[in-house]
Amino acid sequence: MPIKLLPISLANQIAAGEVIERPASVVKELIENSLDAGADSLVIDIEKGGRRRIRIRDNGAGIVKDELPLALARHATSKISSLADLEAIQSLGFRGEALASISSVARLSLTSKPASQSQAWRAWVEGRDMTAELAPASHPDGTTVDVEDLFFNTPARRKFLRTDKTEFGHIDDLLKRIALSRYDVRLVLNHNQKTVRNYPAVTKQNALERIAKVVGTGFTDCARFIDAEHLGVRLWGWVAPPEGCRHQADAQFFYVNGRMMRDRMLNHAIRQAYDDGLTDERSATYVLYLELAPQDVDVNVHPAKHEVRFHQAREIHDFVLQSIRQVLHQNAAAAPGHQYQAASTNLQQQVAELRPRSANPLPGAVSVGTQPTTSAAQPAVKAPQPESAARLLSVVDQRFALIHQPEQSTQLALLHLQAIERDYLARQWQRQFQTGLSGQPLLTPVKITDEALLQRFKAIDNVRVAQLGILLAQEGRQWLVKQVPSALRHTNITASLTEVVSMLEHHQQPPDTFWDWLASQQLSVSYSKVQAEHWWQVWQQQLQSAADYLLTVALPELPEPLR
Incomplete structure (x- = not known):
């Protein structure tokens, strides 16, 4: 058979085989185009699980008339124009083949109107050469893509579609993932003319409202907030403690630069x-966001863009692992013993009245030398204490929590969050030291080049060094630091070890100042309001609301009223 160019329609259908697997694939590609166009409101209409119809309406920037035919052509896009753009992709789409692929296996029409254009236009493709046709239309600012009869011309692909319920379930799951990637976008999902999902737009500060609608309040009530940053890489979001994780892996949401990933x-x-806190019956439950420079991640490695490749994969893996582990361990130690509330006063009185007036089941048959126990001799039931009216107002300078204490003489005060975190962590390190600190392996062992420091280390008992979680090993003529306490992993190892050696030389047991120094190496540099509320609770429950952490804020003397 001679070599020849394939017809455009056949080439598009081949490409569609990689990109368009099922109706949910169509919805994903079209929603990503809408988000890239700056839309903040999307309405998705589905009929018969997507096989009959998929229509997506947005209020984005729109497409001008002259570019509508290009929008339906393969490898035509406004998102990249050079190899440099491809190496630093910031948009969700970039290949320019989604609309062409969809139009080759379905009946697609594209209607759009930019704000600068008075007339809306509709485009569609027909024939073997996939030539675009244009016609005027009535449409508000934005774009509507209407896809009908998916796989109508590829019966083999249509045969492999599941039931309408199953296919719509995939679309619903997809929309949940998109809803968690963009809180600022309103999303409405209709199936067979009935509204199934409605996610109003919320601000980033109210992200838990959107998460509660998508994942459920069971997750948001127990989830721990995480916000860690190292060398330009930031990981933030929410992760459930082991006891709050689900039995199914249906609540695992991870995003890299806003792009959903598996x-x-x-x-x-x-x-x-x-670690070992998660049993085989439970799956990790989380909503996490990883942010890093676009140049450090390659998203062009999977046809459906479900996977990425990191340039520093091992470092990213280690950063994610340690950040989540630290939050889980901190919150496990800070969790209160129980969350029961005291009974009401009326209930306590009723319980007191039901108590037996005598300790003997037969009050008349009292033994010699024993006295009947009356209700008056019973210890009084402690009345429930009124809840404190104190509340946290805001975070000042990213390090202090402004709290309002109506019952105190100085009603406003700044709570030193870093001092609370330092003292709390110092106590944790001291407790762990009784059985030996757990060292964390370094991704790249550090060679000790300071001969004087090495000799000082050799002069110290190995048991004392190991109890601090530090492991030195000799390889050939070199001495390498292979593990250190987790607080020191991201510090200058040589400088930190110098501090440790100095402490071991002068003290048989580490003093309090050493634990303060160790804790300060892993302090947060900024605090969100959620984090501030957590450390506020630690201050109240474990540090006995000590005044040492407060800075009073004096209110100005108010002038007399004018009337």
Whole structure:
């Protein structure tokens, strides 16, 4: 058979085989185009699980008339124009083949109107050469893509579609993932003319409202907030403690630069972060966001863009693992013993009246030398204490919590969050030291080049060094630091070890100042309001609301009223 060019329609259908797997694939590609166009309101209409119709309406920037035919052509896009753009992709789409692929296996029409254009236009393709046709239309600012009869011309692909309920379930799951990637976008999902999902737009500060609608309040009530940053890489979001994790892996949401991911390396890091706290019956539950420079991640490695490749994969894995592990361990130690509330006064009185007036089941048959116990001799039931009216107002300078205490003489005060975190962590380190600190392996062992420091280390008992979680090993003529306490992993190892050696030389047991120094190496540099509320609770419950952490804020003297 001679070599020849394939017809455009056949080439598009081949490409569609990689990109368009089922109706949910169509919805994903079209929603990503809408988000890239700046839309903040999307309405998705589905009929018969997507096989009959998929229509997506947005209020984005729109497409001008002259570019509508290009929008339906393969490899035509406004998102990249050079190799440099491809190496630093910031948009969700970039290949320019989604609309062409969809139009080759379905009946697609594209209607759009930019704000600068008075007339809306509709485009569609027909024939073997996929030539675009244009016609005027009535449409508000934005774009509507209407896809009908998916796989009508490829019966083999249509035969492999599941039931309408199953296919719509995939679309619903997809919309949940998109809803958690963009809180600022309103999303409405209709199926067979009935509204199934409605996610109003919320601000980032109210993200838990959107998460509660998508994942459920069972997750938001127990989830721990995480916000860690190292060398330009930031991980933030919410992760459930082991006891709050679900029995199914249906609440695992991970995003890299706003793009939803299912990456095995990231999943492995998260699973390891739970250590042995997660049983085989439960799956890790989380909503996490990883942000890093676009140049450090390659998203052009999967046809459906479900996977990415990190330039520093091992470092990312280690960063995600340690950040989540630290939050889980901190919150496990800070969790109160129970969350029961005191009974009401009326209930306590009723219980007191039901108590037996005598300790003897037969009050008349009292033994010699014993006295009947009356209700008056019973210890009084402690009345419930009124809840404190104190509340946290805001975070000042990212390090202090402004709290309002109506019952105190100085009603406004600044709570020193870093001092609370330092003292709390110092106590944790001291307790762990009784059985020996757990060292964390370094991704790249550090060679000790300071001969004087090495000799000082050799002069100290190895048991004392090991009890601090530090491991030195000799390889050839070199001495390498292979593990250190987790607080020192991201510090200058040589400088930190110098501090440790100096302490071991002058003290048989580490003093309090050493634990303060160790804790300060892992302090947060900024606090969100959620984090501030957590450390406020630690201050109240474990530090006995000590005044040492407060800075009073004096209110100005108010002038007399004018009337």
